[in-house]
Structures are given as C-alpha cells and as structure tokens.
Amino acid sequence: MKKITLKLFRYNPETDTKPHYDTYKLEVEPTDRVLDLLEKVKGYEDGTLSFRRSCAHGVCGSCAMRVNGENKLACKTLIQDIKSSKITVEPILGMPVLKDMIVDMEPFFDNYKKVMPYFINDDPKPEKEHIQSIEEQERFDDTAKCILCGACTTSCPSFWANDEYVGPAAIVNAHRFIFDSRDQGAAERLQILNDQFGVYRCRTIFNCTLACPREIEITKAIGEVKKAIATGSLD
Amino acid sequence: MTSRKVAKRGFNLDYVMWLFMRLSALAMYAVGLTGLTAALVMGARTQTDLSTLVRWTFFQNPSHVFSSDIVVLDNFINQFWQIMQITMVFFGVTHGLNGLRIVVEDFMGSTIWRTLWRGFIFFAWIFITLVAIYVVLAS
Numbered sequence: 001m002k003k004i005t006l007k008l009f010r011y012n013p014e015t016d017t018k019p020h021y022d023t024y025k026l027e028v029e030p031t032d033r034v035l036d037l038l039e040k041v042k043g044y045e046d047g048t049l050s051f052r053r054s055c056a057h058g059v060c061g062s063c064a065m066r067v068n069g070e071n072k073l074a075c076k077t078l079i080q081d082i083k084s085s086k087i088t089v090e091p092i093l094g095m096p097v098l099k100d101m102i103v104d105m106e107p108f109f110d111n112y113k114k115v116m117p118y119f120i121n122d123d124p125k126p127e128k129e130h131i132q133s134i135e136e137q138e139r140f141d142d143t144a145k146c147i148l149c150g151a152c153t154t155s156c157p158s159f160w161a162n163d164e165y166v167g168p169a170a171i172v173n174a175h176r177f178i179f180d181s182r183d184q185g186a187a188e189r190l191q192i193l194n195d196q197f198g199v200y201r202c203r204t205i206f207n208c209t210l211a212c213p214r215e216i217e218i219t220k221a222i223g224e225v226k227k228a229i230a231t232g233s234l235d
Numbered sequence: 236m237t238s239r240k241v242a243k244r245g246f247n248l249d250y251v252m253w254l255f256m257r258l259s260a261l262a263m264y265a266v267g268l269t270g271l272t273a274a275l276v277m278g279a280r281t282q283t284d285l286s287t288l289v290r291w292t293f294f295q296n297p298s299h300v301f302s303s304d305i306v307v308l309d310n311f312i313n314q315f316w317q318i319m320q321i322t323m324v325f326f327g328v329t330h331g332l333n334g335l336r337i338v339v340e341d342f343m344g345s346t347i348w349r350t351l352w353r354g355f356i357f358f359a360w361i362f363i364t365l366v367a368i369y370v371v372l373a374s
C-alpha cells in the first residue's frame with residue numbers, strides 16, 4: 001500500500017462561480033490506476049464527482065484527462081508509473097468544462113465529422129468482401145488504432161490558440177481512410193485538409209504524438225497527409 | 236488506388252505560402268552563403284570582422300564594403316549583387332510577414348480584427364519591399 005495525495009479539479013456549474021480543487025488522502029496499491037482512485041473518491045468520499053469512463057480498459061476513449069499536467073487515459077495510467085506521491089487530475093484543455101473532468105466534446109466531434117471519417121466506395125458491391133493485401137493494410141494500420149479520446153487534439157497549442165483548426169485527431173482519422181486502398185474519397189478529404197484550418201495549422205510541435213495513449217505516430221501521419229497534398233500522390 | 240474526382244480549387248493562399256515558407260528558408264540559406272563565400276573570396280578574409288561578415292551574409296550592399304576596407308570595390312557594385320540583395324529582401328520580408336499573418340490567424344478568430352491585421356500586413360509587405368528595393372538600387 002502506498003499513501004498518496006489526490007488533488008482533483010472540481011467545477012459544478014449549478015453551484016460554483018469558478019472552479020476549485022479538492023484534496024483527498026488515499027491508500028492505494030501500486031497497480032491501481034488513476035481511474036480506480038477516482039472511483040474510490042466517487043464511491044466513498046463524494047458521490048458528486050463527475051468523470052467519463054466506460055470500458056476501463058483503454059479502448060473506448062472516454063477517460064482522457066490531465067494527470068499531473070499530461071494528457072492520459074485514467075484507466076491506463078498506473079500509480080506505480082507516476083513518480084510523485086501527489087497526483088493532480090484535471091480535465092483536458094481547450095474545450096469547455098461541463099462538470100469536474102467532463103468537457104464538452106462537441107467541437108472535437110464537429111471537427112472529426114468534417115473529414116468524412118467513413119468508408120467511401122462507389123463501385124458495385126463485391127460478392128464477398130473488398131480484398132486488400134497485407135501491405136496495403138499496413139499503410140494505415142497505425143492510424144486505424146485511434147479510439148477518439150481527444151488526448152492529442154487537446155494537447156495541441158495550435159488547437160488551444162484557435163479551435164477552428166480541425167486538430168490532430170481529425171487528421172489521423174482522415175489519414176486512416178485517405179491511405180486505405182479500398183476507399184475512393186482521398187481527393188475530397190485532401191481538399192478539405194488543404195485549408196487554412198486544415199493541415200497548415202500543424203507546426204510539428206509533437207505534443208499529440210507524446211499524448212496519444214495508443215502510441216500512434218500522429219505527427220508522422222500529418223506529415224504524410226501534407227506530403228500527399230503537396231505532391232498529389234498517395235504513394 | 237482510385238479516387239473520386241474533385242473539382243480543382245483556384246488559388247489557395249495557405250497552400251502556396253506553406254510551400255513558400257519552406258522553399259524561401261532554403262533560398263535564404265543559399266543567398267546568404269553565396270554572399271558570405273563571395274565576400275571571403277573577394278578579400279574580406281583579411282579586412283573584416285564578424286559584424287561585417289554577418290552584414291555580407293544577409294545584405295550584400297556595396298556600402299558595407301566601404302566600412303570593411305575591401306580594396307576591390309568594383310567586384311561588389313554590379314547587378315548580380317543587386318539581384319542577390321533584392322532576392323534576400325523579398326524572401327526575408329515575405330517569409331517574416333507571412334509568419335506574422337499566421338500568428339494573427341492563430342489568435343484572432345473570424346473577427347474584424349483579423350481582417351484589419353491581414354490588410355495591414357499586406358500593405359506593410361508592399362511598402363517594406365518597395366523601400367528596400369529602392370535602397371538597394373539607389374546605393
């Protein structure tokens with residue numbers, strides 16, 4: 001068992017005029033995750049604490065939050081991996097806070113929708129399936145791992161400065177379809193991203209790559225999209 | 236991989252400037268290194284100091300030669316160096332002011348201030364470039 005001090009961002013729009021922090025002293029196992037600590041506080045100390053979570057296994061993307069200043073999935077962050085015995089948990093930056101750790105994800109999903117993140121193919125349906133080679137699949141394997149947690153976009157200073165920027169997550173998901181050999185919407189998506197608030201707002205800061213809990217090489221993917229726009233080729 | 240066709244878009248300032256920022260940075264290195272190398276070859280190696288070399292890197296103006304005591308002035312007063320200076324001025328001013336435009340667009344949403352700043356930057360670009368070209372040609 002390890003003693004830790006947990007400092008939580010609190011904001012309830014119905015009772016608070018501005019946010020504050022609450023501190024809790026907890027005894028935890030090194031193998032506990034930050035999500036377990038939040039559950040402990042919610043279950044035993046203060047039932048009004050609000051946060052999103054669903055799968056608790058790093059696949060649904062609901063629980064992105066700032067842990068000691070870094071964007072993490074609460075359900076994937078082990079206490080033993082956090083150096084300090086003081087843990088501060090805050091909502092992700094750049095989006096309006098609705099309550100405690102819950103932010104309004106609408107702007108994020110609006111940007112996501114802009115890049116047409118769905119399969120486009122106008123050919124007659126094949127009898128069984130669209131065939132793809134292993135190499136063709138590997139071309140977008142990395143970006144297909146995205147769980148839409150928003151950790152990348154909300155760690156991006158360019159997005160903080162101007163939320164009209166579609167953000168890294170939207171570009172990652174565009175990349176997933178642009179480089180899919182079965183898809184036919186690449187030219188449209190590249191045109192959408194060839195815009196003032198498309199790829200050109202990326203300044204290769206690399207915060208997104210560091211933040212991604214799925215370890216997607218986001219800056220590289222954005223670079224590939226930029227290259228496709230500049231050369232007009234998907235190779 | 237086949238792709239649906241999309242209608243070609245006309246002039247896209249952000250695309251053009253994105254390419255320009257990369258190419259102009261390389262071009263400025265090329266112009267700067269040419270100026271620096273030429274100054275050294277043409278006599279600056281023994282009659283100059285660091286600040287003169289820096290001036291020769293960024294702005295190869297003959298008036299800089301006077302202050303660095305280079306004997307063979309004729310080598311520097313010709314059209315080649317004037318073109319080099321104008322190139323450096325054009326790339327430098329355009330690169331810098333486009334950077335400012337990007338900063339403005341980062342921090343000002345779609346407001347009247349953004350439009351005003353963009354207008355101001357455009358006129359500053361024309362004005363500074365013309366004045367600099369005048370200085371090059373008149374010196």
Ligand code: SF4
Binds near residue numbers: 145147151215216
């Ligand atoms: S790219 Fe990574 S950080 Fe960004 S939304 Fe997808 S999973 Fe989350």
Ligand code: FES
Binds near residue numbers: 052053057073074
């Ligand atoms: S709860 Fe699903 S990713 Fe954390």
